[in-house]
Amino acid sequence: MAEVYNWQIGREMDYPYAEARPEKQWGAVFDINKCIACQTCTLSCKTTWTHGEGQEHMFWNNVETKPYGSHPIEWDKEILDRLGVQEWREEDGEYVYEGDTIFEANDVDWDEMAPDDDPQNLHGQDIEGYIPDSEDWAHPNLGEDEPAGEAFESDTHISADEETHPMWFFYLPRVCNHCSFAGCAGGCPVQAVYKRQEDGIVLIDEDSCEAFQECVRACPYGKSVYNPEENVSQKCVGCYPKVEEGLVPQCFENCLGKIRQHGWINPPDEADSSNPIDYLVHDAEVALPLYPQLGLEPNVYYIPPINVPDDYLIQMFGPRVADAKETYQAARRGDEEYRKLRGLLHLMGSTEWRVEEFEVTDEEAIGYDEDGETVARVPMEEPQYERERFDEDTNAYRLDIT
Amino acid sequence: MTTPPTHDPPDHPNEADGNSRIARESVHRARLYKLLSLAFDRPGETLESALVSGTFDEQLLESAAVLDGAVTTVSDERDKSDPTADAHGDLHDAAKTVVDASPATEAEVDEHYSTWTSLFGFETGGDIPQYEIEFSPGTLVTSTDTLSDIAGFYDAFGLSLADDRRERVDHLCIELEFVSQLALQTAALAKKGDETGIEIVTDAQGSFIEDHLGRWLPRYREAIEDGEGVGEDAIDATDETAVDGETAFYDALAVLACRLVERDADRFAVEPDVFAETPAEPSPLEGLTNSEGDVDFRCGTCGSGAGPSSASATEREPESEPEPQLPMGNRDGPY
């Protein structure tokens, strides 16, 4: 039985293949609190990679409003429905997922369903999933800005110290997660989907792809998409040509809100505190995987939105949400204990180079590339100037004094 | 490898025959493409003098006839295998229609200028675009790869736009002239007996027709046929028969261009995938109107369950291959 250890769910799980981790793993942290849904990321990917015929419906990067937005339509609701009850249990401070992952839901014995090169052996059909209808791809930004919770009244006021808001929505930017236990790779009957040894980027080899669309079915995130014009499936390529040069992907570099940090992510036992991604995920534990219960060990991590009630977020990011929100709040307040985290949050998105190591000094946060060269410096405190409220020369009061 | 001097008797007489046939056909193909390019362009002095002197008509008919003849020769050889190959005469027929409709006097040429502008000119609101991208899916912004592909073709054969012609590379006349140039290069190479060279320019013509010219010319022809360019104003402002007559010239030209490109597609054994027709008015509410025509706009989040396809567990013989490995690869592809 191919059993792999998925640290995000705190246990071993079934997977069609044996555990094989690449030398380095492409990873990312998105700070949801800062995303403004400007869709610059979406367009930067679209104009770079998916402007061809047959790619009209493809958004390798998309930004959806939660809870009502989704692309493809209702991808998350659909897969959560299919998985049934998803409970977590706490065990010595660690959380273990007790429900089924998409690889386990159909009780397959993967030994008997071993993937081989035989296209007749559609072993991937036993991975829980579905192929979205064409209609489902046709409305990439449905539900934008639709709030959930209580209705707005004329006297609605949300006070600053309120922990979560009575009405809320948030933006969820999404790219392929270059999963450690990729559903797309697990489902492909002809092994056209592969993981790159040097950076863990998951790619579809278009020459081998036979358009079974099993990867489309098996990716619960809706990130593998069929191209009817080329008759192959296609997905986010992690901007590997840039990544190979030490640069961050297009949708990261162009992010207006500077919400995105790209880097390498290690498993917890190999975590390196000077690596920004490891720090955010493993040390500060402020960034969490998207729907970890699906079992893919996705490598894009999210800092959850602090204004949103926990129950929805726990379903989406797992049981460590409350702690993550608290840590983030503390860093924001300026608690001395979270100074390093605050520095790193300032550093996010500040350079087109991949920051592989960072440091927070008394005055600033500094990012270094692979060779230890400084690629980013950000002050811990923005210099601030204050002017007199009353301007004697013009005998007028200033409205804006900082 | 050295090329044998041209005055030596050729080693393979058949090959030399073949090459002189290629040279002859290529020269005429080059001339037809060039004439088409000239005729679709904004009318100027060159076109005017060619029309008034009659050289335009003469050369068009001659080259079309030669190519028809050439096809007869070729099809004679393959007649038995391909009964549909009797394309004999259809280029000449099209050329004849062009000639019948072509303006011949200076006054007619002047009229002709306003027809051109009413069809293609921005100044009178002529709205038939002469650019490939306007017929392809997507917008200019999302089609820069197409532009760079076309520019790459020109560049690869050492061609560039004349300094005083600022034009986008996907303009009809430039694309036509490019094929004309390549046909000329073919003729020159055929004379030298440079087989590798011939192969390169031949492949390029095939690819260019397959990827570009052949994909949009039929749509362009339809646009002229539908008379999209003749706005109401243009008809009112001009003598109606004259407009019809002049439009006939462009109708016929477009037919000729299409036939030439279709025949070349066969010649180079390529199959251009013609762009789909773009709906005149794409409606964002399409499919959202009910039988009364009222807009029934629903957000679509409700009741639009994604098509479930039940995962059926198929019984299989147990296999004794433990621990299959996740497909891995590197930057050169999968292992």
Ligand code: SF4
């Ligand atoms: S997000 Fe989907 S497409 Fe991307 S690696 Fe994971 S399973 Fe594959």
Ligand code: SF4
């Ligand atoms: S990483 Fe590159 S390919 Fe992937 S979504 Fe971002 S821009 Fe697109």
Ligand code: SF4
């Ligand atoms: S560019 Fe950045 S801020 Fe804008 S929508 Fe994308 S992730 Fe959000």
